Amino acid sequence: MNICSYSFEEYFSLIKSFHGSTAPGIIIGGGMVDIALREMPENTLYDVLCETSACLPDAVQLLTPCTIGNGWLKIVNLGRFALTVYEKYQGRGIRAFLDAKKVKRWPEIESWYLRLKPKKEQDFKLLLAQIREAGTTICSLQEVTVSPQFRAKPKQNKAVTICPGCGEAFPAQTERFCEACRGHSPYLSFDFTNETTRQTAFS
Amino acid sequence: MNICSYSFEEYFSLIKSFHGSTAPGIIIGGGMVDIALREMPENTLYDVLCETSACLPDAVQLLTPCTIGNGWLKIVNLGRFALTVYEKYQGRGIRAFLDAKKVKRWPEIESWYLRLKPKKEQDFKLLLAQIREAGTTICSLQEVTVSPQFRAKPKQNKAVTICPGCGEAFPAQTERFCEACRGHSPYLSFDFTNETTRQTAFS
Numbered sequence: 001m002n003i004c005s006y007s008f009e010e011y012f013s014l015i016k017s018f019h020g021s022t023a024p025g026i027i028i029g030g031g032m033v034d035i036a037l038r039e040m041p042e043n044t045l046y047d048v049l050c051e052t053s054a055c056l057p058d059a060v061q062l063l064t065p066c067t068i069g070n071g072w073l074k075i076v077n078l079g080r081f082a083l084t085v086y087e088k089y090q091g092r093g094i095r096a097f098l099d100a101k102k103v104k105r106w107p108e109i110e111s112w113y114l115r116l117k118p119k120k121e122q123d124f125k126l127l128l129a130q131i132r133e134a135g136t137t138i139c140s141l142q143e144v145t146v147s148p149q150f151r152a153k154p155k156q157n158k159a160v161t162i163c164p165g166c167g168e169a170f171p172a173q174t175e176r177f178c179e180a181c182r183g184h185s186p187y188l189s190f191d192f193t194n195e196t197t198r199q200t201a202f203s
Numbered sequence: 204m205n206i207c208s209y210s211f212e213e214y215f216s217l218i219k220s221f222h223g224s225t226a227p228g229i230i231i232g233g234g235m236v237d238i239a240l241r242e243m244p245e246n247t248l249y250d251v252l253c254e255t256s257a258c259l260p261d262a263v264q265l266l267t268p269c270t271i272g273n274g275w276l277k278i279v280n281l282g283r284f285a286l287t288v289y290e291k292y293q294g295r296g297i298r299a300f301l302d303a304k305k306v307k308r309w310p311e312i313e314s315w316y317l318r319l320k321p322k323k324e325q326d327f328k329l330l331l332a333q334i335r336e337a338g339t340t341i342c343s344l345q346e347v348t349v350s351p352q353f354r355a356k357p358k359q360n361k362a363v364t365i366c367p368g369c370g371e372a373f374p375a376q377t378e379r380f381c382e383a384c385r386g387h388s389p390y391l392s393f394d395f396t397n398e399t400t401r402q403t404a405f406s
Contacts (some may be wrong), residue, residue, distance in 0.1 A: 001405050007404045008347055018274075020268050030207035031405065045374050049389060056285025061264070066270050067221050068278070069261025072223075075271070078382045079373040085389075089390070100365055100372055115363045135405040160318045162303055168315055169303055170282040179281045186252060186279045186353035187287075188294070202204050202211045202234065202338040 003030040025055030031136040032096035051080040091146040099140040206233040227256030234339040235299035294349040302343040
């Protein structure tokens with residue numbers, strides 16, 4: 001069985017170069033993307049929702065046109081190992097999840113999924129072999145409708161203002177200062193360095 | 204000038220295949236990743252923080268080992284067009300941002316950045332030519348320290364429980380039911396379909 005348009009080996013090396021390691025979650029996630037997409041009517045314009053930020057989003061970004069940066073992939077962090085491919089405008093879609101009942105047949109997968117033993121005690125080779133043999137038989141599908149407030153929003157052309165605090169542009173409603181300057185900066189300290197020497201044209 | 208290890212043309216086609224379109228933000232973002240990385244001491248183990256979910260995260264995911272799925276890329280949505288590459292454990296890093304003052308020299312870039320005209324009135328060809336000529340001269344850098352609470356967290360091996368509502372595993376502290384079953388499901392309705400026929404081994 002292929003994972004979308006890739007063979008298992010191709011997907012495996014794709015994971016390595018993008019995700020850094022061949023994490024079990026992204027291998028299983030690839031199968032979940034594949035079986036969910038197969039159930040969608042052809043030529044559907046779809047978005048994807050991931051119920052965890054761990055691993056699964058990378059499977060989606062590698063196998064579909066949906067990425068975090070283009071807004072077609074959204075993460076709603078519920079901690080469940082599940083993803084939903086859904087029709088962009090009405091929200092009807094297919095949810096694929098790792099099925100705890102089906103996983104029981106594969107002790108090493110179950111142990112990884114339910115964190116029954118510390119990572120260093122896992123038999124990674126056996127885990128990988130079981131994942132490969134199990135394929136998508138450990139997953140289940142559901143028909144769902146994604147609630148409007150959880151669907152990917154079309155890009156809004158909100159007005160942009162220059163913040164008098166930092167001098168940078170931000171999407172303003174009525175606020176004068178940007179969120180960072182209103183006390184939500186993620187930084188401890190600022191030391192402005194004017195590094196213009198490094199900056200050049202692209203070509 | 205290259206964008207990390209790619210020529211401008213290579214990066215351009217990489218964007219197209221991953222992000223779907225050659226959005227201005229991801230081209231400029233590529234230059235921001237490049238100049239921020241150049242200022243980091245060699246062999247630093249780094250994570251990345253993006254201050255917007257639009258476009259920039261995809262530049263980071265294409266050019267660095269940091270992705271949403273492996274947890275080394277974090278989005279703190281402040282709506283500012285900025286990213287920070289920082290040393291993983293102490294948080295010291297380099298913030299690159301699109302500089303409103305420097306952008307003034309490039310009317311089409313300024314118009315795009317400050318949303319001075321509707322998208323359909325933008326001259327995309329001219330915008331692209333200006334982005335290419337301006338390169339990273341429209342960006343500025345700052346030395347920052349990312350606050351501990353905003354740094355990417357090392358993966359915690361939280362205990363996992365089966366939710367009696369949905370039957371799926373979730374990371375539990377003291378809760379009996381998962382967040383979705385406690386009223387935060389992103390779905391309107393559930394129709395369980397048992398689609399086992401499609402599921403096969405990977406090979």
